[in-house]
Amino acid sequence: MAYNVLVVDDEAVIRARLKGYFEKEGYRVHEAQDGEQMWNEFNRQHIDLVMLDINLPGVDxxxxxxxxRSRSDVGIILVTGRDEAIDKIIGLEMGADDYxxxxxxxxxxxxxxxNLLWRMSLVKKAEKAVVEQLDQKDDEIAFDNYVLELNSRKLRYGDELIKLTKAEFELLAAFALHPQQVLSRERLMQQTSHRNQDVNDRTIDVIIRRLRNKLDAELFVTVHGEGYLFSASVDG
Structure with missing residues (x-):
């Protein structure tokens, strides 16, 4: 089965170069010169991976x-002319898989x-394993006045509903299923749908930082050189 790749770049020469090369390698390549064309192509057919230039006219x-990333689990590789670390970090925080x-x-x-498409195939297997593991548990896991609803993928604190992204929910569920245990970043990555093998540490750190901002930060203990520990006492 040929993968569908979408090249988004405002330079026609670059689009043509990438299209010719990847089509020779057996991929189906689609083109867009800006965000509007990207969404037209994306909504018209199934896209497996997007090569996305950072410096685009209109919406960057x-x-x-x-x-x-908010709409899809499509693979995203950012292409940038800048080699500044902050751009790379922001890109990964925005949901890109690689750059x-x-x-x-x-x-x-x-x-x-x-490599990214291969990791995506592994993620599907990991997601299936996580779902099977969650299905074996009761629907709710309670800890420190929080209630994590596994089937509905919701987190409540009393009457308050705390909004979680897919990656945040999966990481929190992994912690709640393994309380008081040190989990390495590699193991946490296996429990989530995030795919970037090259930036495992950074990706996990970013998600945990977001969880610390939304929940009690003391629940997530950094164990230097080993990983993270979920300190809560869990019922469920």
């Missing part, structure tokens, strides 16, 4: 990456695409 690539910096080697980009 970082904003598009964030919206893509490349212009000028890039086509062969390197091909390897990154193959």
């Amino acid at each position: 690539g970082l904003s598009l990456a964030r919206e893509l 490349v910096t212009k000028p890039f080697e086509l062969r390197e980009l091909l390897v990154r695409v193959k």
